[in-house]
Amino acid sequence: MLIADQLACGRHGKAVLDGVSLQLRPGEVLGVLGANGAGKSTLLATLAGELPPVAGTLTLNGQALAQQSAQTQARCRAVLPQSPSLAFELGVRAVAATGAYPFPELSPRELDALLDHTLQLADAQALTQRRYTALSGGEQQRVxxxxxxxQALAGRAPGEYRALLLDEPTASLDPRHQLLLLQTVAQLAHEHQLAVLVILHDVNLAAWWCDRLLLLAEGKVTALGAPPEVLTAEHLHAVYQIDATVLPHPRAPTRQLVCFG
Known part of the structure; x- marks a missing residue:
């Protein structure tokens, strides 16, 4: 399991976020919310091992993350950055197949079956005859x-810990594909025990699809817990500096609907 204890995150040795303690649990979707500049992407990059912690501890499966090789980390967690870039004229299937690089033991038949499955989950199977660079931004995001x-599903043994770290994965997607992506993420977490951390800007998408929420503001954790505990008018004002009304969702009264302004 990925565990942070009193983690301070920053860039170039300067902390932008301090005092973060969390567990990225299997079978759960943890949503991260905050205003621009709150440190959401910096937190994700630190949890992914791309940035060293400024302070605190960060462990993966009981061992300090910094002591684990890139290969070991890549076999345990997959990262979707905020703005993935690729300038090579690769086909869509080849791009999706790069997720299997940490798993050279996969046979060609196993890889083909896995790609068929993951491209279908991402609603990208109709794009496989095209070059990645010729796709729209939303289509590239699906690939x-x-x-x-x-990467998250390749060669996974039953009960093996795998984590998905997603930085604003819905940003360039139309409403249908936003819902499809988050539905897929929640299904994989709940049915296949993946651990998921997802950064979102849409509070209502987070309220509907996430099991727990982490609110960040002014370099600190404002709230961490189940959506009904976290999504209060007081917490939302502290994070976004705007009034909010929290109502029972008309389609599911146990869930929250947030109206700003």
């Missing part, structure tokens, strides 16, 4: 989602 799903 990148297939790539991280490939």
């Amino acid at each position: 990148q989602f297939a790539r991280v799903l490939t």
Whole structure:
């Protein structure tokens, strides 16, 4: 399991976020919310091992993350950055297949079956005859989602810990594909025991699809817990500096609907 204790995150040795303690649990979707500049992407990059912690401890499966090789980390967690870039003229299937690079033991038949599955989950199977660079931004995002799903599911033994770290994965997607992506993420977490951390800007999408929420503001954790505990008018004002009304969702009264302004 990925565990942070009193973690301070920053860039170039300067902390932008302090005092973060969390467990990225299997079978759960943890949503991260906060205003621009709150440190959400910096937190994700630190949890992914791309940035060293400024302070605190960060462990993966009981061992300090910094002591684990990139290969070991890549076999345990997959990362979808905020703006993935690729300038090579690769086909869509080849891009999705890069997620299997940490798993050279996969046979060609196993890889083909896995790609068929992950491209379907990402609704990208109709794009496989095209070059990645010729796709729209939203289409590229769906292919990148297939790539991280490939990495998260490749060669996974029953009960083996795998984590998905997703930085604003819905940003360039239309409403249908936003819902499809988050539905897929929740299904994989709940039915296949993946651990998921997802950064979102849409509070209502987070309220509907996430099991727990982490609110960040002014370099600190404002709230961490189940959506009904976290999504209060007081917490939302502290994070976004705007009034909010929290109502029972008309389609599911046990869930929250947030109206700003």
